[in-house]
Amino acid sequence: MATPTSNLLRPVDPALALDEAALLRYLAAHVRGFPAPAPALALTQFGHGQSNPTYCLRAASATETRRYVLRKKPAGAILQSAHAVEREFQVLKALGAYTDVPVPKVYCLCTDPSVIGTPFYIMEYLEGVLYLDSTLPGISPAKRKSIYFAAAKTLADVHKVDVSAVGLQKYGKRDNYCKRQVQRWERQYLQSTGDGKPARYQKMLDLIRWLKDNVPEEDSSTGFGTGLVHGDYRIDNLVFHPTEDRVIGVLDWELSTLGNQMSDVAYNCMTYIIDSTPTENISYRGFERPSIPDGIPQLEEYLSVYCSISARAWPAANWKFYVAFSLFRGASIYAGVYHRWTMGNASGGERAKFAGKAGNAMVDCAWDYINRENVLQQPPATGMHVLKAPRQEFHSEQEGSALTNGQGRFVPNEKVMQLRKKIMKFMKDHIYPKEDELYKHAQSTSRWTIHPEEENLKALAKQEGLWNLFIPLDSAARARELLLEDRSHISPGSSDDLLLGAGLTNLEYGYLCEIMGRSVWAPQIFNCGAPDTGNMEVLLRYGTKEQQKQWLVPLLEGKIRSGFAMTEPQVASSDATNIECAISRQGDFYVINGTKWWTSGAMDPRCKILILMGKTDFSAPRHKQQSMILVDINTPGVQIKRPLLVFGFDDAPHGHAEIIFDNVRVPATNMLLGEGRGFEIAQGRLGPGRLHHCMRLIGAAERGMDMMVERALSRTAFGKRIAQHGSFQSDLAKCRIELEQTRLLVLEAADQLDRHGNKKARGILAMAKVAAPNMALKVLDMAMQVHGAAGVSSDTALSHLWATARTLRIADGPDEVHLGTIAKLELQRARL
Template sequence: MDFEYSQKVRDLQKRLEAFMDEHVYPSERVFREQLDAAESRWSIPPVMEELKEKARAEGLWNLFLPDSEYGAGLTNLEYAPLCEIMGRSPIAPEAFNCNAPDTGNMEVLVRYGSEEQKKRWLEPLLAGEIRSCFCMTEPDVASSDATNVRASIVRDGDEYVINGRKWWSSGAGDPRCRIAIVMGKSDPEAPRHEQQSMILVPLDTPGVKIERTLPVFGYDDAPHGHAEITFEDVRVPASNMIWGEGKGFAIAQGRLGPGRIHHCMRLIGVAERALELMCERVKNRVAFGKPLSEQGVIQQWVADSRIEIEQARLLTLKAAYMMDRVGNKEARSEIAQIKVVAPNVALRVLDRAIQAHGGAGVSDDFPLAYMWASSRTLRLADGPDEVHRAQIARLELRKERKTSAGERV
């Protein structure tokens, strides 16, 4: 496996890093101040649209779409280091139109959408003019098993009727959110993994109601938020069905592979920034007569953080490499592995950085507390650790083992 970045990727890295230094990092505080000063927290800080305009003008736009006429044409392996850079700031992914859940939704439309669906929804998403949300998780069932979903999608002539309740629909609180991809059951009698479908539901359709936005460890994640949404006798044209009835589970699996790579590389970016903040802090703080950086336990924290970040990055690059070479299905063990490793590594590094900052670490004076809260949610998003570990174990146990004669197995 050759993980050396091509000249094309190295050039993009330099351009992204320069843009982050010049525009994104200085805008983080401006973003918060503008949001806090607005009449409603569910309004878009003007600085974000300014960043998007600059990024698009510099060609740093829609980098996430692999081998696509709509994006930069990068493979998963090529995009991974760029995603890491964007992960260093909570406002960076949107500035480059590489933010979840829009990235996953755009990939769904690119792969499985009709020409009509692409024209109406994909194009404005690619232009950064609207936002979207993904509605799968439900409050009344264990949604780590996607076959549990109860929301119904029933054909009625030239329409489908949707009923159900979803939550943790990230981005639905955003005033620019126009469309939801909803997963529900269209045929309860079909084979277990062919009962589900995905359908496009405009949020202004009668019967769609955003009940509330949900805080994450006290953070409202405004202006995007995570919503609980009810669908009551919602009618949409039959042409809104994505791919076809019974394809929901297959779409979900296709969507989650690249999405998990994106999450994991962003988490490595989070961990890198946390390590940088920790190193800066311990070199400038004195306790018990010497700088914290000279304390043995601090040096162990720094060393362990560097080791863990490097391991997580290499495993994620391996998963990206395999996705490109053999496809998501063959790389499912590696994808599951990084989904366990990356958030846990980020959380450990963040915890050390918070500890090194003392009381400041849990305040909003530094980004560490928010980064920790966001990273902790990713041990649940796209499936909890336990589900991924179970899949890794099943795949490992299925392997045929070669043993020498007489060796006990």
């Protein structure tokens, strides 16, 4: 059974209460993005876990609510080197910043005991599920296997971390790990037992002697097989995605260090050997005997998956030692838990009082295992299959997976293939044939009105289910909860699928967005055009329920359009800290003064709402001065000064406007997320938005290739077809190479965005944003060259596609900004 994170919370134990006033002052001063002003702070405590007390902090201001997790050292006398929250913070910070290992984001570490009594750190609250029972009751067999394989993969990912590259090379000693650990846990056990403390167990003392005599020779190595060790890697220390069988957070790094990683693997496999959950009545038998639950892989199968992904040798030779060592260490940990329970400062609740019994049972189990003749069979073939196709194996049950069995990493699944075929047919049947008519209208005196055929095409797209396909899964889930519980504000006939898309990942949407990019008219027909997609994403992620009802729903339905007002004529707006537009609070209103230009979409007669970025506090830290606010375009003081041209194209009726905001008064409830949160919103908006531009540029380049080849095959120059000239063939081949390279880069960026989010994917997003427009410009320029004079005329789509591609070397950040991001990340890695 899956347990949601929130179900683990309980009232704070009075003995573990914190000074909430002091804590609130500290959080407001040290946690970036903490709700302001002066939020109410509510504390609950996590009941799961036996070590460092862990709390959920709910901070609620007038405009927002956020949750954080606080993890602290226990109060009172504790064992030396135990409960090292400082080390937990160090490893989480390094892994979060530089690796793909799923860990919660950490915000700050406090070592000042005057705040709440002991050191603590703050990290993000992960909304997911935990599997507290390793037998996974109530879970289907197929899902059980998927969950266990996901756990094996994540452990392999932990062990593949290059500790030198992430700044953890001094986190511990690699060699003689097990030898040192036996000595350490012997000391911990002796300090937790005897001399008036809980009694010592003779078999435990005998086990310590056996372990000292049987440390494997490989333990003295510092080479392959040594590195980052989690120290307490169990399935109940993993937070899984709420709906997908993938790990989104590895918790409880208190015992992490550098050393022999096979000890981590064996400890992870303890559930096969013994059920050591501290309860009053339990047999302490692992689920391998008498029979393993249906669907959970056999021990050898599970190990095979890990070994295949991590490229480790089969551990049969020393497996008996590693299992006995893991049981010994677990017994020592439980001895400490039980000792703390007798003193009244254990954090594990009722289970802690049974920890002593559980520890002794682990010792008995260790001796039983040592005395077995055979403990590990030869590996099955499963591991090699997983090594060859890890993503498909671990996501096999996900409806949204972008892969199909055995066909490689970036092959669309059946769902995406069907949508792709529908879009291609729609483009062929409806959009390409109407392009000339739409272009003529856009150049006529009626160009600032909507061509009726455009609305007809949008209605057809809705009927085909090709609507709002850009909406990512996580945003759709949030919007469904907020919007669909009350349908009074939604137009009759609007289905959930129509409003909230097809439930696609960014990777899956990439295959469809590319097709839309083949025509400048297509994205808006499918309600997938900029800036509406970015603005809808902002409202989906950061809008209040009332903001969503008023503005998001009509945008999702395609009844209105929107604009994004950020760039200013008097400053270099690629550095958003330069923005001068002022947003001043006056009672229940904000007053806006400033000038914006290149406000795409604002000329459209359907444009009803603008998202504006300006400064609310010019004295705040540079990245907390900016805020984003909703502005009804019909508000008094909003003056559209003129449309701006892009290489002569005014992109009517969409347009790019220069707008003056002269004492524009908007309700205070129009503020998005809160004052000073503009940069935070911008990063959430620009990640997917930048990628959508890149996807569309792939499509524009593909159309250029098609037109180029068609022209070369049909035109003769100097006695033979253009396609027969060697220079053309060479250029064509180079264009194809660059296009495919860029496509793979964009798909990889989409995949990383899905798996890791904006921050961790920022490097590859920047690469894609630089590569895609430059590649498209090269391909389209070549296509125009092959067309001759016709290529630069308005008789083909090439010139407009080229103009659009050229603007995208500037829009959403110029090349130079993204190149700086890439270089900065490279230099950071080099310094570590």
